[in-house]
Amino acid sequence: MSLSTTWRGLLLTAALAVVWLGILPRVATWSSVQQRRARHEESGINPAAIFYSEQPDELFDRADVALHEHPEAFW
Amino acid sequence: MNDPAPAIPRSRRFSEDWLAVFLGITVLCVSMVSVWVAHGDELTQTAEQIAASTDKSEVKKLTKGAASLSPLKPWVNKPQEWTSSPIEALSAKGKSVVPGIVGAGGILLVLFAVGIVLRGENLQRFAGAFVVVFLLSVLAYLLASQSVIHHYNLEYALWALLVGLLISNIIGTPAWLKPAVRTEFYIKTGLVLLGAEVLFGKLLALGLPGICIAWIVTPIVLVTTYLFGQYVLRIESRSLNMVISADMSVCGVSAAIATAASCKAKKEELSTAISMSLMFTVIMMMVMPAVVRATGMDPVIGGAWMGGTIDSTGAVAAAGELISPAAGDVAATIKMIQNVLIGVVSFCVAVYWVTFVERNENSTRPGLSEIWVRFPKFVLGFLAASIVCSLIAGAATGGVFGELFVSASTAATKGLRGWCFCLAFVCIGLETNFSELAKTLKGGKPLVLYVCGQSLNLALTLFMAWLMFDKVFPQAKAVLNQ
Numbered sequence: 214m215s216l217s218t219t220w221r222g223l224l225l226t227a228a229l230a231v232v233w234l235g236i237l238p239r240v241a242t243w244s245s246v247q248q249r250r251a252r253h254e255e256s257g258i259n260p261a262a263i264f265y266s267e268q269p270d271e272l273f274d275r276a277d278v279a280l281h282e283h284p285e286a287f288w
Numbered sequence: 289m290n291d292p293a294p295a296i297p298r299s300r301r302f303s304e305d306w307l308a309v310f311l312g313i314t315v316l317c318v319s320m321v322s323v324w325v326a327h328g329d330e331l332t333q334t335a336e337q338i339a340a341s342t343d344k345s346e347v348k349k350l351t352k353g354a355a356s357l358s359p360l361k362p363w364v365n366k367p368q369e370w371t372s373s374p375i376e377a378l379s380a381k382g383k384s385v386v387p388g389i390v391g392a393g394g395i396l397l398v399l400f401a402v403g404i405v406l407r408g409e410n411l412q413r414f415a416g417a418f419v420v421v422f423l424l425s426v427l428a429y430l431l432a433s434q435s436v437i438h439h440y441n442l443e444y445a446l447w448a449l450l451v452g453l454l455i456s457n458i459i460g461t462p463a464w465l466k467p468a469v470r471t472e473f474y475i476k477t478g479l480v481l482l483g484a485e486v487l488f489g490k491l492l493a494l495g496l497p498g499i500c501i502a503w504i505v506t507p508i509v510l511v512t513t514y515l516f517g518q519y520v521l522r523i524e525s526r527s528l529n530m531v532i533s534a535d536m537s538v539c540g541v542s543a544a545i546a547t548a549a550s551c552k553a554k555k556e557e558l559s560t561a562i563s564m565s566l567m568f569t570v571i572m573m574m575v576m577p578a579v580v581r582a583t584g585m586d587p588v589i590g591g592a593w594m595g596g597t598i599d600s601t602g603a604v605a606a607a608g609e610l611i612s613p614a615a616g617d618v619a620a621t622i623k624m625i626q627n628v629l630i631g632v633v634s635f636c637v638a639v640y641w642v643t644f645v646e647r648n649e650n651s652t653r654p655g656l657s658e659i660w661v662r663f664p665k666f667v668l669g670f671l672a673a674s675i676v677c678s679l680i681a682g683a684a685t686g687g688v689f690g691e692l693f694v695s696a697s698t699a700a701t702k703g704l705r706g707w708c709f710c711l712a713f714v715c716i717g718l719e720t721n722f723s724e725l726a727k728t729l730k731g732g733k734p735l736v737l738y739v740c741g742q743s744l745n746l747a748l749t750l751f752m753a754w755l756m757f758d759k760v761f762p763q764a765k766a767v768l769n770q
Contacts, residue, residue, distance in 0.1 A: 218459055218460065221458045221459055222458070222459050225454055225458050225459070229431070233374075233431060233434055234372075234373075234374075237434050237435075237436045237437065238371055238372040238434075240436045241371045241372070241434075241435050241436050246435075246436055246439065249439050249440075249606075250435060250439050252609055252610075253439055253606060253609070256605075256609050256613065256616060258602070258605045258606055258609060258616070258620075259602055259605075260438060260439050260440075260441050260602040260603065260605070260606040261432065261433075261438050261441060261442075261443050261444070261602045262600075262601045262602035262605075263443055263445070263540065263541045263542050263600065263601055263602070263706075263709075264482065264485060264539075264542050264601055264627055264702075265485075265490070265601055265620070265623060265624035265627045266485040266698065266702055267601070267602070267702065268601070268602070268605060268620060268624075270348075270351060270352070270355075271348070272605055272616070272617055272620040272621075273493060273617070273620065273621050273624060274348070274617070275613075275614065275617035275618070275621075275768060276493050276494050276498075276617060276618065276621040276768070277493065278344075279764070279767045279768050279770075280492075280493070280494065280495055282767075283763065283764075283767045284495070285763075286495075286761060286763035286764040286766075286767050287494065287495025287496060287497065287498075287761060287764050288495050288496055
């Protein structure tokens with residue numbers, strides 16, 4: 214590994230560390246971010262889900278209950 | 289990189305597609321058998337209790353408990369959400385997730401090593417390189433699970449891609465890592481595992497309004513956007529056009545992965561489509577709730593509108609919750625119905641590609657045998673897993689036992705599926721250079737395609753949501769708003 218590659222690797226690591234260990238933890242203390250986080254936690258939402266199976270079943274309860282109790286309203 | 293002389297003649301090697309099917313189905317079978325042997329009786333009793341119970345909270349509790357009855361689940365985990373120190377990511381509710389991360393790496397190493405041996409390739413070189421690629425995937429998950437990133441829906445796919453891209457473009461991908469850079473293999477195996485989560489029964493989750501919003505508008509938007517890209521924008525690459533059209537109209541990253549594999553898109557095309565989708569997801573999850581509130585739109589219509597248009601599944605629920613719990617639930621349910629469409633889209637795209645796009649210039653239409661040879665076989669594994677799990681979930685003991693069984697069986701496999709996709713995106717990054725990525729954005733046409741397609745999607749979905757919930761099924765709207 215050449216010196217320049219080593220330096221580039223170190224600079225890259227440092228840049229990632231500054232953003233993820235320095236900037237983002239500070240951003241996480243902003244009230245808007247904390248409110249968003251609290252809202253997601255309260256409703257059990259996984260905001261990073263890429264498929265419905267990664268979400269809690271509770272999210273689909275409303276439709277399930279409505280469809281079973283009032284099927285005539287949906288068909 | 290040249291492999292040493294293969295022990296198995298090339299003609300007798302297993303194709304990557306069939307291997308992905310074999311490995312994916314094996315994992316699903318092992319998971320199902322382990323659930324059946326270890327917790328079959330418990331699941332039967334729980335299903336009976338649920339069927340007899342009238343207490344909704346008890347049913348919920350029993351369902352949740354049964355879904356986690358997978359003996360493999362403790363051995364498959366990923367880094368958890370953290371805020372100030374990545375060390376926080378290594379435990380959940382006071383329990384270490386390190387065994388789960390190491391376990392997932394170990395299971396996947398064994399799984400793909402079997403594939404490498406069956407293909408007659410060098411196992412030792414693969415194993416060493418795989419450990420490093422897996423560690424890069426752990427890094428990508430760590431970057432994605434920082435709480436700000438996590439709650440603003442910047443999914444692991446983006447960070448996995450970035451980790452790979454930074455290494456390949458700034459440091460250079462070392463040659464010894466390349467034996468484990470197996471993008472298609474990881475994606476196809478992950479897709480077969482994903483098939484078990486595509487349950488066709490979910491299609492009926494919101495009755496006819498749900499079907500009309502998610503299964504009528506979405507294919508119209510997909511086909512129209514693709515044709516617009518071909519005949520108006522004249523995008524050079526059909527596969528880039530298709531992947532953008534599918535990820536914008538169906539469900540973001542998962543649809544992009546499935547379609548890209550079906551139409552054999554280039555890696556940088558998938559990267560471009562996913563990057564654009566995630567960028568617009570972040571914008572739409574902020575702007576759309578504001579528009580719904582500002583216009584005084586009904587929460588059910590607003591939720592259905594967002595569910596049908598915002599690409600990412602996680603962002604849909606998050607955006608809906610900003611309006612009301614009803615909007616969030618309707619949005620998530622519409623997106624779930626749309627998610628199920630990816631099996632059909634993936635199959636149709638694969639058939640269209642081998643029949644119309646890949647045909648020789650001289651021939652009018654390929655014969656059935658030629659279609660079969662060209663057809664991406666992993667799609668069959670994906671569909672088989674989906675059909676079998678849909679039948680199990682819908683059939684046994686009035687559906688209760690079957691649903692619990694499928695839920696418990698996929699509890700661990702969905703974790704492995706996530707790791708497969710994460711590995712694939714790290715590999716895409718490791719194989720791509722910035723100039724190739726820039727080429728796919730040539731002339732800004734992909735961006736124009738996305739914006740035009742999404743505009744049509746927004747207009748048609750809003751119209752259908754209004755038509756369904758305001759004119760045709762107003763009672764459904766009233767019931768959902770309760």
